Structure formats: structure tokens, C-alpha cells
Amino acid sequence: MTAWIPEQMVSALPEVFLALSIMALLMIGVFRGDGHTRAIGWFAVAVTVVAGIVVVGTSAGPGEAFGGMFIADAFSRYAKILALAGTALALILSISYIEQEDLARFEYPILILFACLGMMMMISANDLIALYIGLELQSLALYVLAAYRRDSLRSPEAGLKYFVLGALSSGMLLYGASLVYGFAGTTGFEGIAKAVGGSDSSFGVLVGLVFITAGLAFKVSAVPFHMWTPDVYEGSPTSVTAFFAIAPKIAAVALFVRVLVGPFAPIAAQWQQVVVLIAILSMVLGAFAAINQHNIKRLMAYSSIGHVGYMLVGLAAGTQAGVQGVLIYLAIYLAMTAGAFACILCMRVHGRMVNDIDDLAGLAQTRPLLALAMGVFMFSLAGIPPLAGFFGKLYVFLAAVEAGLYGLAVIGVLASVVAAFYYMRIVKLMYFDEPGESFDRLPGREVGFVLAGTGLFTAFFFIVPSPVLSAAATAAKSLFAG
Amino acid sequence: MILSAIAFYGFSSVAIAAGVMVISARNPVHSVLFLILAFFNAAGLFILMGAEFIAFILVIVYVGAVAVLFMFVVMMLDINLVEMRQGFLQYLPIGGLIGTVLLIELIFVVTSWAVAPESGGLLAAKAPALAEVHNTEALGRLLYTKYIYLFQGAGMILLLAMVGAIVLTLRARPGVRRQRIGDQVELRREDVIEVKNVPTGTGI
Numbered sequence: 160m161t162a163w164i165p166e167q168m169v170s171a172l173p174e175v176f177l178a179l180s181i182m183a184l185l186m187i188g189v190f191r192g193d194g195h196t197r198a199i200g201w202f203a204v205a206v207t208v209v210a211g212i213v214v215v216g217t218s219a220g221p222g223e224a225f226g227g228m229f230i231a232d233a234f235s236r237y238a239k240i241l242a243l244a245g246t247a248l249a250l251i252l253s254i255s256y257i258e259q260e261d262l263a264r265f266e267y268p269i270l271i272l273f274a275c276l277g278m279m280m281m282i283s284a285n286d287l288i289a290l291y292i293g294l295e296l297q298s299l300a301l302y303v304l305a306a307y308r309r310d311s312l313r314s315p316e317a318g319l320k321y322f323v324l325g326a327l328s329s330g331m332l333l334y335g336a337s338l339v340y341g342f343a344g345t346t347g348f349e350g351i352a353k354a355v356g357g358s359d360s361s362f363g364v365l366v367g368l369v370f371i372t373a374g375l376a377f378k379v380s381a382v383p384f385h386m387w388t389p390d391v392y393e394g395s396p397t398s399v400t401a402f403f404a405i406a407p408k409i410a411a412v413a414l415f416v417r418v419l420v421g422p423f424a425p426i427a428a429q430w431q432q433v434v435v436l437i438a439i440l441s442m443v444l445g446a447f448a449a450i451n452q453h454n455i456k457r458l459m460a461y462s463s464i465g466h467v468g469y470m471l472v473g474l475a476a477g478t479q480a481g482v483q484g485v486l487i488y489l490a491i492y493l494a495m496t497a498g499a500f501a502c503i504l505c506m507r508v509h510g511r512m513v514n515d516i517d518d519l520a521g522l523a524q525t526r527p528l529l530a531l532a533m534g535v536f537m538f539s540l541a542g543i544p545p546l547a548g549f550f551g552k553l554y555v556f557l558a559a560v561e562a563g564l565y566g567l568a569v570i571g572v573l574a575s576v577v578a579a580f581y582y583m584r585i586v587k588l589m590y591f592d593e594p595g596e597s598f599d600r601l602p603g604r605e606v607g608f609v610l611a612g613t614g615l616f617t618a619f620f621f622i623v624p625s626p627v628l629s630a631a632a633t634a635a636k637s638l639f640a641g
Numbered sequence: 642m643i644l645s646a647i648a649f650y651g652f653s654s655v656a657i658a659a660g661v662m663v664i665s666a667r668n669p670v671h672s673v674l675f676l677i678l679a680f681f682n683a684a685g686l687f688i689l690m691g692a693e694f695i696a697f698i699l700v701i702v703y704v705g706a707v708a709v710l711f712m713f714v715v716m717m718l719d720i721n722l723v724e725m726r727q728g729f730l731q732y733l734p735i736g737g738l739i740g741t742v743l744l745i746e747l748i749f750v751v752t753s754w755a756v757a758p759e760s761g762g763l764l765a766a767k768a769p770a771l772a773e774v775h776n777t778e779a780l781g782r783l784l785y786t787k788y789i790y791l792f793q794g795a796g797m798i799l800l801l802a803m804v805g806a807i808v809l810t811l812r813a814r815p816g817v818r819r820q821r822i823g824d825q826v827e828l829r830r831e832d833v834i835e836v837k838n839v840p841t842g843t844g845i
Contacts, residue, residue: 171790178797185804225790266808273801280794292794299798303805309812318809338750343757354757361755366746 170224170231173213173239174283177276180206181269188265196263200254203268207247207275214239223285227347230285237486237634238282238413241493245406246275248497248609253398255603256504260512262308262396270307271402274300278410282417287336287346290414294332294378297407298325304402305395317394324377324387332374338367348422356425365429372433375418378411379467382440392460397512400456401500404463409489412470416482419474420638427477434475435567441468442574449581454514455503458581459496462540465578466492472571473555476562479639484554486631491539491551491620498613499536501606505529507599519585521594529598530589532614539617541582542575547620649689656682669715677708694777 168175184206188199214236223230250271257263277297284290302325306318340346342364343354355364377384392400419430445465452458470492473484505526506513523530539548552575559568601607620627659679666672680703687696774782784792 178793181797182800226787228788228790264808266804269804270801270808273797273804276797288788288791289794292791292798296794296798296801299801299805303801303808306809309809315809342755357757362753363750363755366750 167221167224169217170221171229171283172217173210174229174276174279176213177206177210177272177279180210181272181276184272185269188269191265193264196265196267197254197258199265200250200268203272204247204250206272207243207250210279211240211243214243227349228286228289229283231283233637234413234417234486234634235283237630238409238489239279241409241489242275242278242282242406242413245409245493245497246271246278246402248493248613249398249402249405251605251609252401252497252501252504254605256396256398259507259510259602260308260396267304267307270300270304274304274402275406278406281410281414284414284417285348285421287340287348287351290418291329291333291336294414295329297410298329298378301325301403301407304399305391307399308396313394314396317391320394321387321391328374328377328384331370331377335367335370335372335374338363339371342367348418351422352424355423364426368423368426368430369433371418372430372437375411375415376437379408379415379471380464381437381467381471382444382464383437385441385444385464388464389457389460392463393454393456393514397456397500397504397514400459401497401504404459404496404500405493408463408467409493412467412474412485412489415471416474416485417638420477420482424477431475431477434471435564438468438471438475438567439570441465441471442571443468446574446577449578452581453516455506455516455519456514458516459499459503462578462582463496465574466496466540468574469552469555469571472559472564472567475564475567476555476558478558478562479635480561481555481558482638483628483631483635484551484558486634487554487627488551490627490631491547491617494613494616494620495536495539495548498532498610498617499540501610501613502529502533502536504606505598505601505610507602508596510599516585516588518595520588520592522589522598524594525597529610532610533589534586535614535618537582537585541579543579545621547617550620550624645689649686652682652685652689656686670712673708673712673715676711677704680704680708692776694780 184199184202187202188195217231218233218236222232250268253267253271257267274297277293277295277300280293281290281297282293284293302318302322304318305321306315308314336346339351342361343351345351345354373384376382377387380388392403395403419427419434423430441464445461445463445468449458449461449465452461466488470485470488473481473488475481476484503514506518508518519533522533535546539546542548542552552571556568556571559565559571656679659675659682662675663672663679666675680699684696684699687693687699
């Protein structure tokens with residue numbers, strides 16, 4: 160495509176572009192100061208859009224780069240587009256918020272771009288070391304973002320908690336990786352697949368696999384490793400929580416899928432039972448623990464744990480249809496979570512954020528459009544047809560049934576019935592309760608656009624689902640081609 | 642040969658003894674000092690293996706920078722050991738259980754260890770012959786060619802760590818008096834000295 164770039168680096172062009180843009184924006188910020196945060200924020204949005212275009216534009220590239228450590232296939236392109244879209248939405252949502260909350264320092268959009276770069280490296284990782292570098296780049300940016308409101312007590316606490324537990328999970332992941340490396344003699348995914356598939360896998364590989372799975376489960380906040388999620392979601396500034404819920408989930412789930420379906424495909428029977436257990440626990444806990452929550456951010460934390468459980472149902476199937484279901488679910492989850500957080504960011508009374516679910520009471524009378532949007536997102540998160548969330552669940556459950564995991568699918572459906580209760584409770588509060596104090600008007604015009612865009616996508620996904628479905632099918636196929 | 646064997650056993654036994662002392666010393670400052678001793682002995686072991694570059698890095702980076710930094714932190718934090726030991730008995734059963742399970746797993750792993758027969762052909766980075774390429778050059782060749790992606794990625798992580806540290810700690814505090822030499826030099830006599838003509842006998 161271009162003569163001035165070494166041919167083997169063409170596939171990595173989006174990452175290179177992102178890294179260079181980060182450094183350029185950092186320089187602009189350092190020399191122009193915090194007064195230009197809004198401009199840098201919009202520049203960062205533009206960077207994600209251009210990076211997305213580059214991802215699509217380099218699809219004809221060689222596929223692998225840097226001696227096979229980096230892979231750019233249809234799967235990674237799909238996941239990268241989602242991660243970039245999630246980053247862009249989170250950036251747009253936070254531009255006005257950080258100004259109103261007095262957090263407008265120019266590092267904010269740059270830290271989010273750093274996290275985005277880490278996510279792209281995770282998605283494209285084809286080697287255990289590359290996986291770890293990407294994961295750490297992303298996590299480190301997220302730790303800093305969680306502690307971003309440094310003059311409050313909750314936010315540094317959230318950051319510290321996230322950091323300590325994240326370091327623990329990284330340690331487990333590395334320990335597992337070292338066991339796998341000791342067995343296979345290589346860190347490349349293709350080599351591991353050969354070594355694992357070629358002979359009777361030893362007990363050491365299984366232990367290594369379990370540790371890697373545990374480390375990744377922490378990053379997606381699946382159940383035995385979910386403890387940090389509600390506290391971090393509650394303590395972080397709300398725009399950061401929105402980012403946490405949207406983008407890193409996509410990258411981590413994509414990485415989870417690639418690691419288990421790629422190098423460890425030969426011992427699928429071994430990891431399948433682990434993933435089934437994690438999925439069941441996540442769905443059940445996500446459904447039951449959220450019932451008692453009064454803080455909307457904690458509720459969204461448990462909701463995201465539950466949704467990760469549904470995604471892992473597709474992964475547990477381990478088939479092409481299952482991976483396709485996971486990818487569709489990711490796209491839909493991105494839209495509805497971004498929309499729900501756009502609504503939460505509108506919950507301001509007299510210029511101050513309110514986070515209680517009871518504050519939503521009677522929203523339909525004071526702010527009917529906002530209530531309508533929130534209602535759509537809640538129904539969709541609950542999985543009520545014909546909204547988008549229903550289709551996400553439909554495809555993963557179908558894949559599970561096809562793979563013979565009837566019990567898992569039944570538990571999933573039951574869990575989503577329970578989960579529907581607390582989503583419905585919010586709708587009931589908004590439409591049937593006496594209104595309290597009215598919310599301020601929208602924090603910014605761009606929040607309204609995000610609300611409208613994600614709301615329309617969520618509500619009318621069923622009319623034209625084919626672009627997402629076919630893209631996800633191509634992406635899933637590329638993972639099973641080799 | 643007997644000399645290198647003696648050196649090996651000397652270095653390794655001192656390293657292990659120092660490692661035990663790191664976790665058993667009561668005074669945290671002594672722990673850090675034993676840690677430095679362990680680093681030195683590990684560096685000696687690396688030299689015995691012919692990896693002089695890593696040995697130097699170990700001494701320069703770990704002893705020179707990391708351990709000294711540890712020392713500062715330990716000295717500044719004033720860790721209260723009695724307070725840290727509180728709740729030790731309370732967490733002992735669950736912690737001991739997890740530790741035992743992990744230990745049993747580890748024994749299983751070590752006793753049934755196997756290396757995939759395919760792994761010989763998959764080796765990621767074969768070491769070149771020591772006679773042709775000395776190990777600093779061998780590492781450099783690997784790091785800046787095959788592993789350039791990881792090298793650059795690690796560079797981004799370090800940049801992020803710097804940005805993050807500044808974001809979380811740098812704050813402009815109002816009301817802090819700083820010395821500005823430019824202002825001091827520019828100061829004129831008229832700016833700071835006010836001459837009052839005080840009439841005799843009345844006061845100001």
C-alpha cells in the first residue's frame with residue numbers, strides 16, 4: 160500500500176499511528192496547558208476515528224508482523240473497531256463531564272488513548288509476551304484513571320484497590336505463562352498450539368492454563384475474580400466508570416477468546432469446564448447481587464459482571480458459532496452500555512452528580528426523552544425482544560445449545576429472568592413513581608448525540624442486523640481457519 | 642574446575658542464606674541489606690555462567706537503583722511490625738489452606754514435569770555460539786530485531802508510568818513561597834524600601 164513503510168509493518172500501522180498520536184498530543188498538552196483539554200479531547204476522538212479507518216484500510220496487509228508476535232486478522236480487526244468505537248464514545252461522554260467536575264487536565268484523554276493502545280496490542284497479541292505487554296499497558300492506564308480524582312477519598316482508594324488486585328492477577332498470569340513456556344519452549348501462540356496438540360499435555364500445562372485463565376478472568380471481571388469491580392466502578396469518576404464498562408471489557412474478552420480458542424484449542428475439553436463454571440457463577444451473581452444495590456454505578460458493575468457471564472457462555476461452546484455469538488454480543492453490549500452511561504452522566508441536580516437509583520424516580524414526567532432512552536437501554540440490557548440485547552443473548556445461547564451445553568443455556572435464561580427484575584425496577588421508578596427534583600439539562604450537546612445514536616442502534620438493531628452479523632461471522636471464521 | 646565449583650557453591654549457599662534472612666530479619670532495613678547481598682551473589686552466579694552483561698545489569702540496576710530506592714522507602718515509611726502482625730492468626734487457617742493446596746499442586750507439577758518433544762524445534766531464541774558473539778551483542782541483536790515490538794511496547798509502558806506518576810502527584814499548591822532568582826535580581830530599591838519622614842515626637 161505504501162512504499163515508505165516496511166511491508167511487514169503495514170499490519171501494525173494502526174498501533175504505530177496511535178502511539179505517535181499519543182506522543183504528539185502529549186507534547187501539545189505539555190506546551191499549551193490544561194486550558195486546551197477540550198481541544199485535545201476532540202483531537203483524541205479524531206485519532207480513534209482515523210485509527211479505525213487505518214484498521215480497515217490495512218486489511219490487505221500481510222496479517223502478521225514482527226516475526227509472528229503481532230497478528231492482524233479479521234477477528235482482530237473486528238475487535239479493534241469495537242475497542243476504538245468504545246474509546247471514542249467514552250471520550251465524547253467525558254469531555255463535558257471533566258470540565259463540570261473540575262477534572263479537566265490534558266492528561267485525561269491521553270491516558271484513555273494509552274489504554275486504547277494497550278487494548279489494540281492485546282487484541283493483536285500472538286505471543287505470550289506481547290499479550291502481557293499489551294495487558295500491562297492497558298491496566299496501568301486504567302489504574303491511573305481510576306485514581307484520577309485525587310482530592311477525593313474514594314477515587315484513590317478505588318485506584319489503589321484496582322492496582323493491588325491487578326498486580327496479583329498479573330502475577331498469576333505470568334506464573335501460568337512461565338509453566339506453559341517451560342512445556343512448549345516457545346511463547347508464540349502457533350508454537351504453543353503445536354506443542355500442546357502434538358503430545359499428551361502434561362499436568363504442568365494444565366496448571367499453567369488454569370493460572371492464565373484466572374488472570375484473564377480477573378481482567379474481564381468474571382466471578383471468582385470480580386471483587387474489585389463494584390468498588391472500583393463506584394469510586395472512580397463516572398466518566399471513567401463508563402470507559403471501564405465499555406472498552407476494556409471488549410479487549411479483554413477478545414483476548415480471552417483468542418488465547419483459549421487459539422493456542423489451547425487442542426485441550427479444549429480441559430478449559431471448557433473451567434469456563435462453564437465461571438460463566439454460571441458470573442451470570443448468577445450478576446443477577447442476584449445487583450438486586451440489593453442502591454447506587455446506580457454499583458448496579459452497572461454487577462450488570463457488567465452478569466453480561467460477561469453471558470459472553471463466556473458463547474466461549475464455553477468453543478465453536479465458531481459460539482465465538483460469533485460472543486462478537487455480536489460485544490457489539491451490542493458496547494452500544495447499550497455506552498447509552499446507559501450517557502444517561503447516568505445526565506443525572507445531575509443543581510450542578511452536582513447524583514448516583515442513587517431513587518433519584519431517577521418520576522423521570523418520565525420531568526425529562527420524558529431521557530427516561531425513554533434509559534428505558535430502552537434497561538429493556539435491552541434485560542434482553543427483552545425486539546431490542547438489541549435480546550439478539551446478543553439469543554446467539555450465545557443458541558451456540559451453547561448446539562454445542563450440547565443445555566444446562567448452561569437453561570441457567571443463563573433463568574439468570575437473565577432474575578436480572579430483568581432490577582432493570583425493570585428502574586423503569587418502574589422512572590414511569591410510575593412520584594418525581595423528585597428535576598435533573599439539570601444535558602451536560603453537553605455531544606452527550607445527546609451519543610444517547611440518540613446508541614438508542615437508535617439498540618432499538619432498531621433487529622431491522623438491519625446483517626452488517627454486524629456478517630462482520631462477526633467473518634471474524635469468527637478467521638479464528639478457526641488455521 | 643574445582644575452583645569454579647567452589648565458587649558456585651559459595652555464591653549459591655550465601656544467596657540462599659541471604660534470601661532466608663530477607664524474610665526472617667526483624668528489622669526491615671536489615672532485610673533490604675540482605676536483599677542486596679542476595680543480588681550480589683546472584684550476579685556472581687551469572688558471571689560463572691559467562692553472562693557478564695546480565696551480571697553487571699543486576700549490580701547496576703538492582704543494587705544501584707532498585708535496592709537503594711527500597712532502602713529509602715523502608716526508612717521513610719516507619720513500618721510498625723506489631724501492627725502488621727495483627728490479624729495474623731485470624732488469617733492463618735485460610736491462608737495456610739491456600740498455601741498447602743498450592744504447594745501440593747507445585748509438587749505434582751514438578752514431579753510430573755514433561756517438556757513437549759516438539760519444543761526443540763520451536764525454541765524462540767537460540768543462543769549463538771559464545772566464541773563468535775559475546776553475550777552483550779547477542780542480547781542486543783535479539784532485543785532490537787526480533788523483539789523490537791516488545792521493546793517499543795515496554796517503552797510505551799514506561800512513558801505511561803511517567804505520565805501517570807505526574808498526573809497523580811504533581812499539584813500546584815497556592816501560597817507556597819518559592820525562590821525566583823529572576824525576581825530577586827530584578828528587585829529595585831524603590832520596590833522594597835519605603836522612606837517615611839517621621840516628625841519628631843509624634844510617632845508613625
